Amino acid sequence: MLSIRIKMVSICTAVVLIVMSISASFMLIDVRNTEQQTIKNQLMDRARYVNDQIVQNFPPGQWVDEFEQLRRLPTEAHYIQEVILSGIGTPIAPFEFGNHQFTDQAVIAAIGGELGFSIGTRGPDFNDIEQEWIAFAMPVERDGISYIIYTRISARPMNDRLAQLTGSLVMMVLMALIITVILWYLFASTISEPIVALTRHAKEMSHGNLNKELKVHSQDEIGQLSASFNHMAKGLNAMVSTLALEKSKHEAVLHNMADGVLAYDAMGNITHANTAAGILLQFDDLDQQPLNEMLMRLGFDQEEVMSLASDGVLESTITASDRHIAASCTPYTHQQGAVDGFVIVLQDITKHARLDNMRREFVANVSHELRTPLASISSYTETLLGGALDEPETAEEFLRVIEAEAKRMSLLVTDLLELSRLDDNPADMELEVVDLVGLTKMAVKQCLIAAQEKNQTILFEEPNKPYFVEASPSRINQVLINILSNSIKYSPKETDIEVNLEETENSYRLLMKDNGMGIAKEDLTRIFERFYRVDKARSRALGGTGLGLAIAKEIMEAHGGRITATSEPGSGTLMILRFNKLLE
Numbered sequence: 001m002l003s004i005r006i007k008m009v010s011i012c013t014a015v016v017l018i019v020m021s022i023s024a025s026f027m028l029i030d031v032r033n034t035e036q037q038t039i040k041n042q043l044m045d046r047a048r049y050v051n052d053q054i055v056q057n058f059p060p061g062q063w064v065d066e067f068e069q070l071r072r073l074p075t076e077a078h079y080i081q082e083v084i085l086s087g088i089g090t091p092i093a094p095f096e097f098g099n100h101q102f103t104d105q106a107v108i109a110a111i112g113g114e115l116g117f118s119i120g121t122r123g124p125d126f127n128d129i130e131q132e133w134i135a136f137a138m139p140v141e142r143d144g145i146s147y148i149i150y151t152r153i154s155a156r157p158m159n160d161r162l163a164q165l166t167g168s169l170v171m172m173v174l175m176a177l178i179i180t181v182i183l184w185y186l187f188a189s190t191i192s193e194p195i196v197a198l199t200r201h202a203k204e205m206s207h208g209n210l211n212k213e214l215k216v217h218s219q220d221e222i223g224q225l226s227a228s229f230n231h232m233a234k235g236l237n238a239m240v241s242t243l244a245l246e247k248s249k250h251e252a253v254l255h256n257m258a259d260g261v262l263a264y265d266a267m268g269n270i271t272h273a274n275t276a277a278g279i280l281l282q283f284d285d286l287d288q289q290p291l292n293e294m295l296m297r298l299g300f301d302q303e304e305v306m307s308l309a310s311d312g313v314l315e316s317t318i319t320a321s322d323r324h325i326a327a328s329c330t331p332y333t334h335q336q337g338a339v340d341g342f343v344i345v346l347q348d349i350t351k352h353a354r355l356d357n358m359r360r361e362f363v364a365n366v367s368h369e370l371r372t373p374l375a376s377i378s379s380y381t382e383t384l385l386g387g388a389l390d391e392p393e394t395a396e397e398f399l400r401v402i403e404a405e406a407k408r409m410s411l412l413v414t415d416l417l418e419l420s421r422l423d424d425n426p427a428d429m430e431l432e433v434v435d436l437v438g439l440t441k442m443a444v445k446q447c448l449i450a451a452q453e454k455n456q457t458i459l460f461e462e463p464n465k466p467y468f469v470e471a472s473p474s475r476i477n478q479v480l481i482n483i484l485s486n487s488i489k490y491s492p493k494e495t496d497i498e499v500n501l502e503e504t505e506n507s508y509r510l511l512m513k514d515n516g517m518g519i520a521k522e523d524l525t526r527i528f529e530r531f532y533r534v535d536k537a538r539s540r541a542l543g544g545t546g547l548g549l550a551i552a553k554e555i556m557e558a559h560g561g562r563i564t565a566t567s568e569p570g571s572g573t574l575m576i577l578r579f580n581k582l583l584e
Contacts, residue, residue, distance in 0.1 A: 004188070004191070004195060008184060008187075008188040008191070009181055009184045009185050009188055012180055012184040013177055013180055013181055013184070016176055016177060016180045017173065017177060020172070020173040020176050020177075021173065024166075024169040024170075024172070024173060027165075027169065028162065028165060028166060028169065031161075031162065031165055032158075032162055035158045035161065035162070036119060036134070036158070039134050039153060039158065040117055040134075040136060042080065042153070043080065043117075043134070043135070043136035043151040043152070043153060044115075044136055044138070044151075046080045046082060046151045047082070047136055047137075047138040047149040047150075047151045048138070050070075050082050050084070050149050050151070051138070051140050051149050053066075053070065054066045054067065054070065054084070054093075055084060055140055055142055055147060055149065056140075056142060060092065060142075063084055063092060063093035064093045064094055066093075067082070067093050067094040068094070070082075079153060079154070080151055080152070080153050081125075081151065081152050081153070082094075082149065082150070082151050083100075083102070083149075083150040083151075083152075084147055084148070084149055084150075085102060085107065085110075085137075085147065085148040085149075085150050086146075086147060086148070087111065087139075087145070087146035087147060087148065088111065089101075089102050089103065089107045089111060089148065092147070100123075100124070102123075102150055104118045104121035104123075104133075104135055105117075105118040105121070106118040106121075106135040106136055106137035106150070107135075107137050107148065107150060109137060110137035110138060110139045110148045110150070111139075111148065113139050114139070115136075115137070115138055115139075116135075116136065116137035116138075117135070117136050117137075118133075118134070118135050119134050119155065120132055120133075120134075120155065121133045121134075121135055121152075125154075131154050131155075131156065132154070132155040132156065132159070133152045133153065133154060133155060134152065134153050134154075134155050134158070135150065135151070135152040136150070136151050136152070137149070137150045137151075194223075194225075194226055197215075197226075198225070198226065198229055201229065201233070205233060205236070211237060213230050213233070256275075257274065257276060259276060259345055259346060259347045259348075260273075260274060260276040260277030260278075260279070260280045260281070260344075260345070260346030260347075261273070261274045261276070261277060261343065261344070261345055261346070262277050262294065262343070262344040262346070263341060263342075263343050263344075264291045264294075264341050264342045264343075264344075265340065265341040266339060266340055266341050268290050268291035268292060269290070269291075270289060270290075270291070270294075271341065276346070277346055280323065280325055280346050280348055281297075281325075281346070291342065294344065295329070297318075298316055298318055298325075298327045298329075298344065298346075299316040299317075299318050299327070300314055300316055300327070300329055305329055305342065308329075308330070308331050308339075308342075309331075310331060310333045310339070312330065312331065313328055313329070313330045314328065314329045314330075315327070315328045315329075316328075316329075317349070322350070323348060323350050324348070324349045324350045324352075324353040325346055325347065325348060325349065326346070326347045326349045327344060327345070327346050327347075328344070328345050328347075329342055329343070329344045330342070330343055330345075331343075373405035373406070374405075376401060376402075376405045377402050377405050377406065380398040380399075380401055380402050381402065383398060384398055384399075430472055431470050431471060431472055431559075432470070432471070432472070432473070433468055433469075433470055433582060434468070434469060434470075434471055434473050434476070435466040435467060435468055436466075436467040436468070436469050436471075436476075436501065436508055436510070436579055437462060437463055437465075437466055437467050437501060438466070439471075439473060439476050439477060439480065440460065440480060440499065440501060440510060441460065441462060442477065443477055443480035443481050443484060444458050444460050444484070444499060446477075446481060447481065447484040447485060447488060450485065450488050451488050451497065454488065454491075454492075454493045454494075455493050455494045456488060456491060456493065456494065456495055456496070456497060457495075457496045457497070458484070458496075458497045458499060459496055459497065459498045459499065460499040460500075461500060463501050463503075467501060467503065467508045467579075468581075468582045469508065469579045469580065469581070469582055470559075470580075470582055471559050471579070472559070475555045475558075475559075476555070476559070478551070478552075478555065479551075479552040479555050479556060479563075479577070480510075482548040482549070482551070482552050483512050483549075483552065483575050483577075484497070484499075484512065485548075486514075486548065486549070487512055487514035487516070487573075487575075488514075490514065490516040490517065490573075491514045491515050491516040491572070492515070492516070495514070495515040496515060497512070497513070497514050497515070498511070498512070498513040499511070499512050499513075500513075506580070506581055507561075507578050507579060507580055507581055508578070508579045508581065509576060509577070509578055509579075510576070510577040510579070511574060511575070511576055511577075512574070512575045512577075513572060513573070513574045513575075514572045514573055515572040516572050516573060517569065517570065518567045518568050518569040518570050518571050518572055518573055519565070519567040519569070519573055520569055524565060524566075524567055527549055527565060528549050528550055528552075528553040528563070529550065549563075556577060556578075559579070559580075560580050561577065561578050561579050561580060562577075562578045563575065563576070563577050563578075564576045564578075
């Protein structure tokens with residue numbers, strides 16, 4: 001592809017060449033015509049001179065001698081050859097032309113009685129050398145007889161002058177072309193170089209280099225264009241930087257958000273998938289999943305999705321492995337309103353599903369826990385009303401059962417109210433600085449009688465220094481009593497229960513180890529749930545409500561601590577309570 005510089009120089013050179021060629025041609029024609037007219041006038045004057053001096057003054061017999069005399073006279077027209085011809089073109093004088101034949105157009109015109117003029121007629125000179133002539137013939141009369149005065153001159157001098165002029169004009173045209181090429185090349189450079197720089201800069205901009213600035217060398221239109229280009233580049237750089245920052249933010253948000261996001265174009269090819277989507281769907285190659293397969297996997301009807309309006313949304317819920325996922329599909333459009341693709345948002349609702357299940361289980365457990373004692377109270381009451389009151393021993397036994405069931409219901413309601421208060425105001429506790437060693441020692445003493453009834457021993461090695469924590473003594477005591485009571489209940493007779501206190505860098509750890517039947521792994525993570533029992537029948541037989549560990553967990557978390565458990569079936573259970581150290 002030719003550059004604009006070469007195009008401009010070529011066009012201007014062609015224009016100059018055409019103009020100079022036309023001008024030179026007109027000049028040559030004009031000079032040639034002028035030369036021819038000048039020679040014609042000279043030949044005409046010479047012919048008239050011969051007519052006046054010889055033909056009209058002397059008789060034909062003296063014309064040859066008179067020609068000899070005429071040639072001896074000094075004149076500027078000695079290079080003109082004159083001949084007197086008869087009326088039919090036969091030479092009469094001078095004698096040198098006696099054997100010549102004159103048949104050019106000028107002679108023919110003169111024979112016809114008109115002035116004749118011809119150019120380019122070829123013929124011999126006195127020395128029989130062939131030349132090109134310019135001739136003039138004029139008809140005259142003497143004594144009623146027609147004669148022709150014929151004058152001619154060699155065309156070589158005129159042709160030489162025209163050739164010299166032509167050469168000069170050619171040189172002039174060549175010089176003009178050279179000067180034009182040089183000047184227009186320099187001029188074109190002043191235009192093309194900024195344009196080339198603009199083009200190069202535009203290519204660099206297309207590759208993302210927006211920081212380079214063009215130099216402005218002038219204040220003309222090209223300089224203004226360069227300045228405008230620099231201004232545009234700065235604006236684009238700022239805009240691209242803003243867009244890149246926004247894109248980076250969006251990418252960071254998308255890839256770090258908990259919800260999965262999938263984007264597909266109108267052809268069904270995936271254009272974006274964040275990390276959460278792969279984790280939720282457990283796919284390593286989301287990029288290879290087309291839209292139709294993904295819709296089928298998520299439980300969407302493909303025809304319904306394709307017929308969605310621009311503001312339409314389809315929702316679906318699926319279960320994948322142990323996860324519950326809520327999916328929503330919506331189209332996105334471009335400016336003309338046509339659908340450009342689809343966005344699928346995936347939300348992990350496993351926790352919500354579990355909470356719903358826990359809520360349902362909670363309601364069911366509360367209902368069951370209340371229904372059992374109510375059923376006992378109702379049946380014993382009906383029995384008493386049916387006549388058992390008349391039997392004192394039976395009536396007393398039934399009343400004791402009714403009292404026990406009422407206490408059980410009261411304990412259940414008390415625990416429920418306790419949990420409700422902890423849920424509503426977990427931080428509403430009167431905290432004070434207490435010695436965790438002393439609290440543990442007190443809880444051990446309170447549980448000694450229950451342990452002695454089963455011939456159990458509580459082993460507690462008291463540290464040699466106090467462990468100060470900020471806590472509510474009554475609440476912590478409630479937690480310790482609950483865990484120790486469970487250890488006593490679920491451990492066989494004549495076993496040991498170990499209680500230890502440990503100090504770490506940032507906390508104190510209270511460890512309570514029993515030698516009971518232990519807890520299976522699948523149950524271990526749920527023992528702090530409300531009403532959850534590992535062995536429901538045994539738990540009810542031992543009088544538990546299933547809320548003790550849930551209350552203990554709420555109290556520990558309200559203190560900023562933590563309670564965990566480790567266990568294996570047949571090896572007992574280890575409960576670990578972590579308390580934050582008091583800041584000095």
